[in-house]
Amino acid sequence: MAERVKLFSQFQDFQRVLRWERRIALLMKGKKSQAGQIFYRDFAQARAAERCKAMAESLTESKPNYQEITSSLALGLPLKPKEIGAEYLLYPKITNIFSVFFSGIQTKRDDFVIDIDLDSLKSRINDYFDPQISNSVIEEKYPRAMETTSQFNAISAREKTRVGLQSDVIGASALGIRNFLCLTGDSMAMSPGPKGRMDVVDIDSIQMLWILRRLRDEAKYLDGREIKNPPQYFLGAAATPFASNMKFQALREQKKVNAGAQFFQTNVVFDADDLDNWLNEIAKRDILDKVYILIGISPLRSFKMAKYMHDKIPGIFVSDPVMKRMEIAEQKGNAEEEGIQIALELIEK
Numbered sequence: 517m518a519e520r521v522k523l524f525s526q527f528q529d530f531q532r533v534l535r536w537e538r539r540i541a542l543l544m545k546g547k548k549s550q551a552g553q554i555f556y557r558d559f560a561q562a563r564a565a566e567r568c569k570a571m572a573e574s575l576t577e578s579k580p581n582y583q584e585i586t587s588s589l590a591l592g593l594p595l596k597p598k599e600i601g602a603e604y605l606l607y608p609k610i611t612n613i614f615s616v617f618f619s620g621i622q623t624k625r626d627d628f629v630i631d632i633d634l635d636s637l638k639s640r641i642n643d644y645f646d647p648q649i650s651n652s653v654i655e656e657k658y659p660r661a662m663e664t665t666s667q668f669n670a671i672s673a674r675e676k677t678r679v680g681l682q683s684d685v686i687g688a689s690a691l692g693i694r695n696f697l698c699l700t701g702d703s704m705a706m707s708p709g710p711k712g713r714m715d716v717v718d719i720d721s722i723q724m725l726w727i728l729r730r731l732r733d734e735a736k737y738l739d740g741r742e743i744k745n746p747p748q749y750f751l752g753a754a755a756t757p758f759a760s761n762m763k764f765q766a767l768r769e770q771k772k773v774n775a776g777a778q779f780f781q782t783n784v785v786f787d788a789d790d791l792d793n794w795l796n797e798i799a800k801r802d803i804l805d806k807v808y809i810l811i812g813i814s815p816l817r818s819f820k821m822a823k824y825m826h827d828k829i830p831g832i833f834v835s836d837p838v839m840k841r842m843e844i845a846e847q848k849g850n851a852e853e854e855g856i857q858i859a860l861e862l863i864e865k
Contacts, residue, residue: 555582556596607632628661646679678719678727682737685728689747697752697781698724721753722768722775729776755780755809756831757794758787766797779808784825786816786858787835788865813862816855819846 557574559567574581587593591600631637643649644661655662685696700720719727728751730736735746753772759765769780785791791811798804816822816834819842826834838858845854 554585554587554595556585557582558596628658648683678738681719681724681727682731685731685749686743686747689749694748695750695752696728697754698728698777699754700724722771725751725753725772725775725777733776750778751776752779752781753777755782757782757785757791758833759783759831762794762797765794766801769798770801770803773803773807777807779810781810782812783831784812784814785862786838787833788862790833790835811862813859815859816842816851818851818855819843 559570583597585595585597587595588598591598628640629637631640640658640661643657644654651662688696698721727738728749730738731743732746732749732751735743737743753769755765755769755772757765772780795804816825816838819839822834822839822842825832826839841854841858842851845851
């Protein structure tokens, strides 16, 4: 009894430091010839004073109500009762699945992406990427998979895929949107620092046009399933007459038309004469009469803006005469008026 009272006194001192702890593991070293024993009792009262009282009362019991347990090394030596199924230790360990460990990694979605039953895992993944199943249904069936954190946007991660593209387009068509402009976007190399990943482009505009044309004209998803009510829309793509050699640009424009483009939206144009050369090149490829063309026109507001667009924005060329006119207008203080005049002249041509 004296030994137990002494231990309790030491426990009270210990609890003043760690008041949040509810369970105490008491490990005692015996002689080498003696087998180790582990006894467990959970003092789970809500308040610290109640836990102290419950432990004090246990020390006066003639037969303390502690449960003897056997701790398993395979389970990480838990110091409390832990029941597992007979087949539990046959499951693959996380270290077998992920050979590299990163400190601080979040594993909240392990129960979604890991399974010993391959059919169950495939079923979950197919549900996740099925555009016919809404985010709310996925969240109800697999709440962990749709749990958004500061570093993981569950909805964006699910929708930014080829399957998500199909879902977005079908939804937009149902809402009455009839015109789609398909863009690859600028390379990540053009972004300001810090640079993002360079391999985030899943498809380019030509592939996107082909996917959307197939949805509309053949009424088929990428995996070959039939669409009962195919979407209806008008497909467009960007054209960049001055991005490189016009013969090469015309070849890319031809690929876009063959993939399904019905109209082109060009980059901003400041040289109508040179634009004619590009039109001649696409006419040689017999696509000029197969596509509508929207020429990009934008008024320049200053000489600085003209220089920036010419030097920094891919695919935009500001001719020397236009640059000179904007520089002179800047000095005279009427750069905005001159920019509008240049835009009007381009429209008339």
